Amino acid sequence: xxxxxxxxxxxxxxxxxxxxxxxxxxxxxxxxxxxxxxxxxxxxxxxxxxxxxxxxxxxxxxxxxxxxxxxxxxxxxxxxxxxxxxxxxxxxxxxxxxxxxxxxxxxxxxxxxxxxxxxxxxxxxxxxxxxxxxxxxxxxxxxxxxxxxxxxxxxxxxxxxxxxxxxxxxxxxxxxxxxxxxxxxxxxxxxxxxxxxxxxxxxxxxxxxxxxxxxxxxxxxxxxxxxxxxxxxxxxxxxxxxxxxxxxxxxxxxxxxxxxxxxxxxxxxxxxxxxxxxxxxxxxxxxxxxxxxxxxxxxxxxxxxxxxxxxxxxxxxxxxxxxxxxxxxxxxxxxxxxxxxxxxxxxxxxxxxxxxxxxxxxxxxxxxxxxxxxxxxxxxxxxxxxxxxxxxxxxxxxxxxxxxxxxxxxxxxxxxxxxxxxxxxxxxxxxxxxxxxxxxxxxxxxxxxxxxxxxxxxxxxxxxxxxxxxxxxxxxxxxxxxxxxxxxxxxxxxxxxxxxxxxxxxxxxxxxxxxxxxxxxxxxxxxxxxxxxxxxxxxxxxxxxxxxxxxxxxxxxxxxxxxxxxxxxxxxxxxxxxxxxxxxxxxxxxxxxxxxxxxxxxxxxxxxxxxxxxxxxxxxxxxxxxxxxxxxxxxxxxxxxxxxxxxxxxxxxx
Amino acid sequence: xxxxxxxxxxxxxxxxxxxxxxxxxxxxxxxxxxxxxxxxxxxxxxxxxxxxxxxxxxxxxxxxxxxxxxxxxxxxxxxxxxxxxxxxxxxxxxxxxxxxxx
Numbered sequence: 001x002x003x004x005x006x007x008x009x010x011x012x013x014x015x016x017x018x019x020x021x022x023x024x025x026x027x028x029x030x031x032x033x034x035x036x037x038x039x040x041x042x043x044x045x046x047x048x049x050x051x052x053x054x055x056x057x058x059x060x061x062x063x064x065x066x067x068x069x070x071x072x073x074x075x076x077x078x079x080x081x082x083x084x085x086x087x088x089x090x091x092x093x094x095x096x097x098x099x100x101x102x103x104x105x106x107x108x109x110x111x112x113x114x115x116x117x118x119x120x121x122x123x124x125x126x127x128x129x130x131x132x133x134x135x136x137x138x139x140x141x142x143x144x145x146x147x148x149x150x151x152x153x154x155x156x157x158x159x160x161x162x163x164x165x166x167x168x169x170x171x172x173x174x175x176x177x178x179x180x181x182x183x184x185x186x187x188x189x190x191x192x193x194x195x196x197x198x199x200x201x202x203x204x205x206x207x208x209x210x211x212x213x214x215x216x217x218x219x220x221x222x223x224x225x226x227x228x229x230x231x232x233x234x235x236x237x238x239x240x241x242x243x244x245x246x247x248x249x250x251x252x253x254x255x256x257x258x259x260x261x262x263x264x265x266x267x268x269x270x271x272x273x274x275x276x277x278x279x280x281x282x283x284x285x286x287x288x289x290x291x292x293x294x295x296x297x298x299x300x301x302x303x304x305x306x307x308x309x310x311x312x313x314x315x316x317x318x319x320x321x322x323x324x325x326x327x328x329x330x331x332x333x334x335x336x337x338x339x340x341x342x343x344x345x346x347x348x349x350x351x352x353x354x355x356x357x358x359x360x361x362x363x364x365x366x367x368x369x370x371x372x373x374x375x376x377x378x379x380x381x382x383x384x385x386x387x388x389x390x391x392x393x394x395x396x397x398x399x400x401x402x403x404x405x406x407x408x409x410x411x412x413x414x415x416x417x418x419x420x421x422x423x424x425x426x427x428x429x430x431x432x433x434x435x436x437x438x439x440x441x442x443x444x445x446x447x448x449x450x451x452x453x454x455x456x457x458x459x460x461x462x463x464x465x466x467x468x469x470x471x472x473x474x475x476x477x478x479x480x481x482x483x484x485x486x487x488x489x490x491x492x493x494x495x496x497x498x499x500x501x502x503x504x505x506x507x508x509x510x511x512x513x514x515x516x517x518x519x520x521x522x523x524x525x526x527x528x529x530x531x532x533x534x535x536x537x538x539x540x541x542x543x544x545x546x547x548x549x550x551x552x553x554x555x556x557x558x559x560x561x562x563x564x565x566x567x568x569x570x571x572x573x574x575x576x577x578x579x580x581x582x583x584x585x586x587x588x589x590x591x592x593x594x595x596x597x598x599x600x601x602x603x604x605x606x607x608x609x610x611x612x613x614x615x616x617x618x619x620x621x622x623x624x625x626x627x628x629x630x631x632x633x634x635x636x637x638x639x640x641x642x643x644x645x646x647x648x649x650x651x652x653x654x
Numbered sequence: 655x656x657x658x659x660x661x662x663x664x665x666x667x668x669x670x671x672x673x674x675x676x677x678x679x680x681x682x683x684x685x686x687x688x689x690x691x692x693x694x695x696x697x698x699x700x701x702x703x704x705x706x707x708x709x710x711x712x713x714x715x716x717x718x719x720x721x722x723x724x725x726x727x728x729x730x731x732x733x734x735x736x737x738x739x740x741x742x743x744x745x746x747x748x749x750x751x752x753x754x755x756x
Binding site for chain 2: 219221222224226227228229233234237238241243244245248
């Protein structure tokens with residue numbers, strides 16, 4: 001709308017006289033002898049005439065019983081239109097225009113309504129044989145006014161009769177919808193909106209999650225990964241995997257498990273008669289009968305790994321004992337429905353053939369007696385893992401000490417064990433061990449002492465992986481003794497997280513006599529194992545000093561194999577230390593620094609991921625993009641392969 | 655490096671006789687193809703600049719070529735959109751990918 005000027009504002013105008021509000025356009029047209037009012041009125045007239053015409057036509061048609069052919073009607077229409085136009089122009093000059101228009105409109109409306117009413121029943125009588133007519137009918141329906149709240153109406157979609165409310169939704173063709181249909185439509189609309197909107201957000205969230213899982217992605221995924229992920233998406237449609245290499249089958253199994261797609265149906269894909277191993281990493285959806293299937297289909301199975309096999313029962317173990325005569329590697333996680341006696345049966349049946357036995361999260365059965373039976377009947381065990389089994393204690397430790405062929409030992413008990421029994425066990429089995437994991441072994445009764453570390457020092461000669469965690473009863477001096485002059489070759493994997501003092505009043509621990517891995521122990525450890533070390537976890541080792549870190553990662557010493565390091569909750573770690581790690585460890589891929597508040601504004605080299613720097617401005621983890629000088633020297637540019645898998649389930653993208 | 659001998663494009667031939675001429679740089683993303691074409695090994699494939707796959711059919715090989723270019727295009731970028739893989743091709747493609755080492 002053009003800007004209006006008040007009457008008084010027109011002081012400067014040439015045209016004299018007092019007038020109401022005027023637009024600039026009106027003034028302009030008036031100066032050219034054109035009256036805006038005339039234009040408006042004649043337009044209104046034309047509209048009124050058109051309405052009148054249709055009304056006439058309708059009444060005519062009603063009178064003729066609609067038998068007038070279409071052509072004739074058209075001709076008539078045209079003639080009439082011309083007549084009326086002439087007439088009206090004359091009338092317009094003589095009469096008060098506005099009144100006439102109103103009248104005409106009112107008349108037209110009434111006529112039209114009458115005509116429509118007359119017409120409708122006639123149409124029905126004719127039975128809708130005339131195509132043109134039925135079209136007309138639809139048009140009329142279309143013009144019908146919408147029902148008001150409280151009135152009844154037929155739903156546009158389902159045709160049900162319903163009471164219109166102010167909340168009734170409009171249908172796709174302009175009609176009204178009943179409440180269920182309306183809800184359905186709103187839901188659909190929301191779904192469509194959802195599908196359209198969050199693609200970007202989801203992608204970002206997934207990316208962050210992948211980063212925290214340590215999945216470093218530069219460039220495109222490999223074709224194998226893409227295929228496997230697509231396969232996992234269509235889990236239910238696969239009928240058979242066919243001749244697939246075993247590593248790929250295992251990877252698929254991992255992804256299916258992660259996505260909780262491992263059901264009775266999909267499980268069959270992974271149980272094939274010619275395979276040595278069956279590994280189902282998430283068996284919570286499997287039923288008791290499904291476990292029997294494994295041994296029925298594949299009686300030659302050598303290795304069985306079932307995690308979260310809640311429905312694995314005595315009868316399954318019976319069937320396994322009967323069918324799978326070659327099994328030598330058993331891993332069961334959470335098999336709480338197996339009774340103690342059945343475990344004994346298994347050990348008696350497999351006897352010396354059993355090479356590897358891993359159980360975790362058992363609390364209903366599996367007590368010391370079972371462990372004793374295990375060590376008595378299965379003396380050839382090379383690999384043993386007992387974690388979080390609530391009913392075993394000191395007697396089990398003594399029993400394990402009798403296993404002479406152990407190479408890999410992982411223990412995490414839920415009870416306190418006298419340290420002298422552990423020392424005895426390490427002394428008996430230590431010489432052959434390649435893996436030793438002792439988590440959370442506290443005595444609680446005796447005074448803190450380092451005899452466990454000393455025993456490891458004096459007996460273990462073949463260790464590659466050492467995990468000794470959650471312990472506040474060993475001292476820094478103990479770690480110095482362990483690593484100093486140890487005739488064991490350098491370790492590949494060290495996890496000593498949470499070996500620190502637990503006195504809240506004195507967070508730095510005793511100064512004279514540091515508890516857990518502290519500066520000297522750390523220095524001795526890096527001196528002993530630095531050359532071959534691939535994985536290091538020293539999170540929560542709070543007593544390591546800044547100087548020790550700075551000296552170890554000074555950018556001159558090189559730890560050629562180190563790929564992953566976790567420094568979380570070591571408060572002294574600074575930006576300089578992290579930068580030093582980047583320079584000292586050419587193969588590093590992942591640095592974890594949760595709770596290291598001195599780490600800020602690090603420029604992360606390409607191919608490395610830094611996770612958890614709390615002061616980082618934009619993201620909790622940072623992806624390296626810069627190619628540093630020291631990386632150029634290598635030529636490789638730090639493009640490490642992302643898939644380092646050490647026998648455990650790796651995070652799965654997606 | 656005898657650059658004049660290395661052609662810019664190489665030919666990949668499927669089991670049913672389809673030939674795909676693609677950039678050497680893209681083809682060499684696949685470990686198996688890279689080794690086959692490496693002149694230092696002196697395989698016939700390297701001399702003819704052409705590799706024939708008896709176990710991969712044309713449809714799958716076409717998808718492989720598409721992937722190789724997709725990989726090359728996104729080599730430097732982060733947050734790469736996943737390539738669409740038709741589910742019915744997935745298993746065959748997976749076996750081919752395992753064979754080709756991509």
